[in-house]
Amino acid sequence: MPLAIGAAVGVLTLLAVLVAVIGAVIPSSGEAVCQPAPSSSTANIPSAYLALYRKAGAEYGIGWNVLAAVGKVESDHGRGPGPGIRTGTNSAGAAGPMQFISGTWKAFGVDGDKDGRKDIYNPVDAIPAAARYLKHNGAPGKVRAALFQYNHSGQYVDLVLQQARTYAAHKADLAGGGCAGTGTFTALPPGKAAAEVIAFARAQLGKPYVWGATGPGAFDCSGLTYAAYRAAKISIPRVSGAQWRHGPRIPIGREQPGDLVFFNSGPGTSTNSPGHVGLVIGGGKMIAAPHTGTVVQVQSYRRSTLLGFTRPALHRRAMSPGRGADR
Numbered sequence: 001m002p003l004a005i006g007a008a009v010g011v012l013t014l015l016a017v018l019v020a021v022i023g024a025v026i027p028s029s030g031e032a033v034c035q036p037a038p039s040s041s042t043a044n045i046p047s048a049y050l051a052l053y054r055k056a057g058a059e060y061g062i063g064w065n066v067l068a069a070v071g072k073v074e075s076d077h078g079r080g081p082g083p084g085i086r087t088g089t090n091s092a093g094a095a096g097p098m099q100f101i102s103g104t105w106k107a108f109g110v111d112g113d114k115d116g117r118k119d120i121y122n123p124v125d126a127i128p129a130a131a132r133y134l135k136h137n138g139a140p141g142k143v144r145a146a147l148f149q150y151n152h153s154g155q156y157v158d159l160v161l162q163q164a165r166t167y168a169a170h171k172a173d174l175a176g177g178g179c180a181g182t183g184t185f186t187a188l189p190p191g192k193a194a195a196e197v198i199a200f201a202r203a204q205l206g207k208p209y210v211w212g213a214t215g216p217g218a219f220d221c222s223g224l225t226y227a228a229y230r231a232a233k234i235s236i237p238r239v240s241g242a243q244w245r246h247g248p249r250i251p252i253g254r255e256q257p258g259d260l261v262f263f264n265s266g267p268g269t270s271t272n273s274p275g276h277v278g279l280v281i282g283g284g285k286m287i288a289a290p291h292t293g294t295v296v297q298v299q300s301y302r303r304s305t306l307l308g309f310t311r312p313a314l315h316r317r318a319m320s321p322g323r324g325a326d327r
Contacts, residue, residue: 060131069163194258241273
């Protein structure tokens with residue numbers, strides 16, 4: 001929704017419809033996402049900008065080259081001659097190197113350098129804000145849709161994706177989930193069911209933790225895993241202790257994306273009734289709803305309270321239509 005793409009693509013009108021602010025969109029770790037090596041084409045990107053694209057891509061789980069392509073199309077990495085890049089706004093009201101309009105910046109701006117200010121003209125703030133906004137709109141899994149929300153033009157989307165492919169050392173279909181830029185997880189889920197579970201959980205990133213909630217607007221830890229497996233038409237118990245006992249158990253070190261990971265932590269926890277659960281996504285990372293005051297986010301599961309893993313997908317028990325929550 002922000003961003004005028006300039007004379008290069010001839011887009012005239014931008015829409016500025018905002019959804020309610022969802023709070024912080026929690027970055028994911030570059031350890032679990034695919035970030036392509038840069039091609040020779042990146043030699044024309046200022047080194048400071050390239051470092052910022054790569055940092056934001058790793059933090060938010062989006063291919064750095066997609067962010068770089070947005071920066072190229074919007075402002076030539078802050079070097080463009082158009083109005084609004086360094087001061088003021090352009091004719092659509094967009095400003096800064098990533099060309100945000102004020103309403104979108106207010107909702108998604110980032111204080112990247114931790115100086116207490118969110119400066120729309122500072123690439124240290126603007127680049128991670130662009131990653132945050134793309135993440136909010138479905139990237140990396142729905143990168144075309146996310147870019148269309150960034151600027152309502154199919155021509156714009158095609159131009160950005162073409163540029164992103166150019167920046168990657170190896171070429172792939174970004175819209176189809178290839179490594180070259182979408183930030184897909186490097187460890188592939190073991191089968192269709194696990195892939196569906198992970199896709200559901202990733203779509204909930206940024207939603208608030210509410211004890212006892214199973215969605216769609218909020219989740220607690222086991223409510224998230226319960227809802228994710230339900231989305232894949234696999235029935236598991238509602239609470240973490242019952243999910244742990246439901247099994248089947250997987251030895252530590254043999255876990256795969258889609259498995260559940262349990263912790264001997266939280267109220268009333270024990271080795272047979274863990275108080276916390278997350279969903280493994282690969283690279284030592286999980287998607288989890290931690291506790292009150294936080295949101296669904298990506299975290300490391302490598303901690304002292306780790307209890308073990310289960311793989312509910314092995315049950316392969318299809319849910320019957322209309323079945324209620326297993327409480």
